[in-house]
Amino acid sequence: MVVDSQGVVYVSDRATGTITSIASDRSTAVVARGLERPIGLAFDLEGRLLVAEERAGRVVRLETDGTRTPLVSGVKQPRWLDVGEDGTLFIAARRLTRGTDPEPDDESAEPEVILSRDPTGALTLFADGFRGLRAVVAGDRVLYAAAAGRRGEVRDDGVVYRIPILPDGHAGVPTPLGPLDSFKNPVALAQDRLGALFLTTRELNLHEDRTRRAIAKLHQDGHVSSFADGLDQPQGLAFDAAGNLYIADGVSPGRVLRFRAPPAPELSPLPAVTNEPSIQVRGITQPQARVDSRIDGRDTLFTTQGDPGGQFALTIPLAPNTENTLEVFATARGGEGLTGPPAEVTVRHDDVPPETAITGGPGSPTSESTARFTFTGTDDVTPPDTLRFAWRLDSQPFSAFSSEASAAFTDLADGAHTFEVVAQDQAGNVDPTPATRMFTASRFQVTLVEPAPGATVLAGLRLVRGAVAAGGREIGVTVNGVAAAVHGNTFAAFVPVSAATTNLQIVTTTAAGTTASQEVPVTVASAPDSPFVFLASPWSGVAPLTVSFTLLGVSAPATVEADFDGNGRVDYTGQRLEGQVFTYAQPGLYFPLVAVTDAQGQRTTVPAVIQVFDRAVLDTLLKAKWASMKDALRRGDIPQALTHVAVRSRTRYQQAFTTLIPDLPTVDSILSDLTFIRVRGLETIFEMNRTDAAILKSFEVRFQVDSDGLWRLRSF
Template sequence: SWTIDTTAPETTISGAPSAVSASNAATFTFTGSDAQGVAGFECALDGAAFSACSSPLGLSGLADGAHTLQVRAIDTAGNIDATPASHTWTVDTVAPDTAINGGPPSVSGSTTASISFSGSDANGVAGYECALDGGAYSACTSPVALSGLAEGAHTLRVRAIDTAGRVDASPAVHAWTTDLTPPDTTLLTQPPALTSSTSANVTFTGSDANGVASFECKLDNGAFTACSISTLLLGLSDGTHTFQVRAIDNAGWVDPSPASYTWTVDTTAPDTAILTNPAVVAGSTSATFTVSGSDLNGVASFACSLDGGSFVPCTTPHGLSGLADGVHTFQVRATDNAGNVDATPASYTWTVDTVAPETTLLTTPPSISNNTAATFTFSGSDANGVASFECALDGGSFVPCTSPAEYNGLGEGQHTFEVRAIDNAGRVDDSPVGYTWTVDLTPPDTAFLSTPAALSSNPAPAFTFTGSDQHGVASFECALDTGAFAPCSSPHTLADLSDGSHTVLVRAFDSAGNVDPSPATYTWTVDTTAPVSGASASGNLVNGWYVNSVSVALNASDANGVARISYQIGAGDWQTYAAPLTITSNGSHTINYYAVDASGNTEGVRSVTVQVDAVAPQVQFDPTASLTFYPLNATVVVSYSCNDPDGSGIASCTGSLPSGSTLDTGTAGTRTVTVTATDRVGKTTTQTITYQIGYQFQLQMSNTRLAPSMNSAIGGNTIVLKFSLGGNQGLNIFLAGYPKMQQINCSTRAPQGTAVALPVTGAGLQYLSNGVYQLSWVTQTSWNGTCRQVVLAFNDGSTYKLNFQFSAPRWSGD
């Protein structure tokens, strides 16, 4: 008996990983139920094909991400559960990341703190754990509130835990310091206890375990206000002042005992008096002074000055020595204990006179002059005044004179003037002041050193010139054409000159002011206009092309003459034009040219283009080979084209058969196609190509080759000659009298004797069903030791030859 079971079993997954798993391995258990029993299971992971499996099933090496396992039971009758049991879960092996979002400042004056945080994970964050100051981690939520914090450093670490149970291995950290102690303040610099300054610069510092954030300052009875560690006090009134400063630390605590300093401002200067001094006029070079000072806070010192010099410390009595003749002024000022200085020093003036007067020249004629008159002004200096002067000219005696002293009618040459003062005491200056000068009445001479060429293309030429004079050249003046003379120097450069003739004049001035009456003069011509060139072509011109050659003539004109014409054909070298250019090469040719005039002006490059057609057009066939062989009835398309490289172009391209036509290959023989190409200047080319149409011959004999190869044979045997012609071409395939046989030289293959008809069996030529022709060639034993050539000449014009060397057979036996 047997049981028919068509009911599929049911499958149940009884054990599986959680929906999110931190492991890349998983274990499944499953069962199946069926009335006739479960024979086995098949499993499929992530949509792969089902394959046999058993419970428990272990998976490993799972990648992060979602996975699905399907299990189906197979009962003993082979029925498969059509609704496999399925379980989907996510593998998450990446720990979450934690971030602090907010917390107390780095230094806080509070014993409480609120810290907010967050976490990120691809599959979600399940919760957080916090640890304070190195303590154990415990569950927490954001924000976490802390209270009762002791003074000192604190650190909160927070780590996220994802839905797979993974813990952030690098917890987020927030560190801060609780500071409950106020700072201390210290003054570093302050004004003296007694000062004359109405300003004061006070510097200070603060100390605190967690740093000082700022300071507040107070002056006298004012309020505390924010200030910096260097505070400048201005506009202080005379009297006592008190400055206070207090530090504020980073936690906001204020120093309860500010630093304080008190000082006095005194801006009232002392008064000074001279008690004893020398007479108003003294004959001594020394003097003694006694002085005194008065001040509410006492005099600290004195400073003295002589004749407007700098004040230097001094005491009373104060002695002076080595005084020079003349008026002297002595000043003395007191300084009080606050540093105030008497602004109105005590002063005394007197005169020392022990020296003769001094004489000074005030104005003189130039050292070199073209004036025969001369005027001198002068003065004298003496402690007690100058009474008069005496003058002398050119070594003559001193005579009384006054300032100004004038002299006329002086001759050309060198002169000397002397003057001396006499003071009110009758003392005469023992070192008279003198002056020597030269009267020069001879003008200089002027000469050019360099000039532009007589014909020049430069509109801004430079001139160099020089002058000669016994006493030296002082300057030059230049004039252009009819313009006025103006100061100039060598080199002298002109600008923007117009084309045409120009004249430059230069005259020198000597040190005495004499001017050259005959200026140096130079005349030249400026030519900045480039020449103008042209080109003309001559030859047989057809349709814009010169046939075979063209002659190109170049010309140029210029008001001052043409120096040369340069030309370049294509990209060739530049050359100097001498005669018309003849161009015979095929193609388009560009001739670049320009002219240079006698002044060196060069015109811009011009060009002329000529086209030369010196070569006949071309005909190209496809197929290209003449006498190309094609089998009978083959499809042969004749294609041809005409071109005229670098020429005037194709005007017509005609053939005996239109290009693209099919060649007649229905019968054996030759076919010719003739094509004529004509270009646009009338040049023609005719080309004929011949095609061979015939049998598709192929030798059908193994180990037998066509001439010139030599094949081996045994005389007296019948040799069956086999070949194919690409199908059944009938039996009338040979030319009349063929096939033939010809004895040849075995070494040179040269014919020997007369060719005869090939001896064959009575069957003659046969066409076999396999598409092969055959002839049975009857050979003779007498041929052994000789060579024969078989000639197969077909009526399609083709000929094939086979060479045979005959030899007797070799026998072997007992």
């Protein structure tokens, strides 16, 4: 008997010469008549029914139109059939040729050889030397045969042989399976989906337990167990696609019995993708069933036992970085029963992390206090639109992963910032190298007045001036490392430039230490050194400030014109500038300009910078720095106190502050209040009075414009 892919059972009747089909609704129909002792049935790879006619010595194929096509003829007593995975037809027969001896009507003369017909139609002897050869089953590059034994061996009443199918199609050496004397007179043979063999036997001997007319299960490890007994006369066996077992029992008229296999296990949900090397499969099946799993149809099985409630858990190693198709089978009665259809699930293993890319963000520097970044990623498994992202700003902890592909920030502090983002794929892999974007936020917007961006300037000491939107805060400005004079939103500095100078780098620094930079391109042309030196004394001070001017290098006859306040109007004309004074009544930055016209009419201009401070504003600013330093010392925060000390003086005062640690809580008795004295160049001088041992002492306290353009303490 055989079962087709639709579950229709086909049974041969040797006595009546017919083939009968039994549908799933139990209706029957005779599909072939007039056959000469039909016994073995099989399906070819196209699903067509093959029949072994023992008396006729042939194997025929039943066509869909009802005709019969002979495949093999002239064979002595062909009985059992099966078809291998490559389409080879295996036939258990008495001999390859019929000979002249008559065919017995009973089963006294049994097959002794196995024939093979390859897909080209060539018929050859595959294996011989058997006694009482009965059923054959083709497995994975192996053929199983049930027989009474082999000629020349100790007489047995029942053996199942395993015969390797060699690459050239020939037979390897047959080896017996299972213990000797376990069963007698095996008739039919069928293999389940996990490779176990079921056979019908007239007598089964297991551990002194003898049963008759039984179905035995021959396991992969070679042990034999009883599946069913007490049958009438077990004959043919066959499995359907669901793992149900059918048996033809009795003689004509007989019966066909069906033993039901357990259903596929119900699996708990599994991730579609994982980066774990193994996965735990949980589910429920028949109580006490054995549970087996395999990957991609491989031979290796992973096995566990279900509990009395049918619950199970099975850990399965995964093939790395590929799809793993898991099949999970349930075998009833703890492995002694039938194996049902598999529950199938595909799990993709992936331990390759994604790559992250930033696709958008603010320019640098940016004048905005807000910023928005967009980003994406690539992965070999996870589509970009299902990647998840985590980000951070300035070494803060990363955010939780989410599907958002953008991040927005508000209230950005002025200064340099670093944005980092990482992608996470469906398996949980995280990009180990975050995508990074550095940018500077600066609301100190710099506008260069002189020279204009991209302008060509002459080599030498050149005036650079511009405006910076400081928002009323204290700010230091440097141009190519030269500290600039700053008043309100205006800055100016004399900067040396040469042919190697391609940019003017303007750096702004706040009192909190936040910096921002901007580069302005310039082109420098070579030029002879100017013969003129324009001197102002003093060039800085508090308002009102009276300044005396001198111009060196003027040769007679020449005309000198001076615009002392830089308003575009000439304040003085003469041949020499010595002795000329000008009073600046208001605080600010002024840009005096002198023009010299020589006897040949050549005109040369020379600028200067005058910085006039508002005494009250400067006094308040510097006294606040003095107070902030003392506050830091009072609480023992020496590093913070040193931020108010000029860079070149910090080492000396760090040692002094450290020595004074026991006295820092009472620092006011050491560092008293200040009194403004004067401004001289880049320094402002204060007086500090303190009484020590009834003696009034006076100390000079000096502030200076530091290298970053901010006022700091130089000495005290």
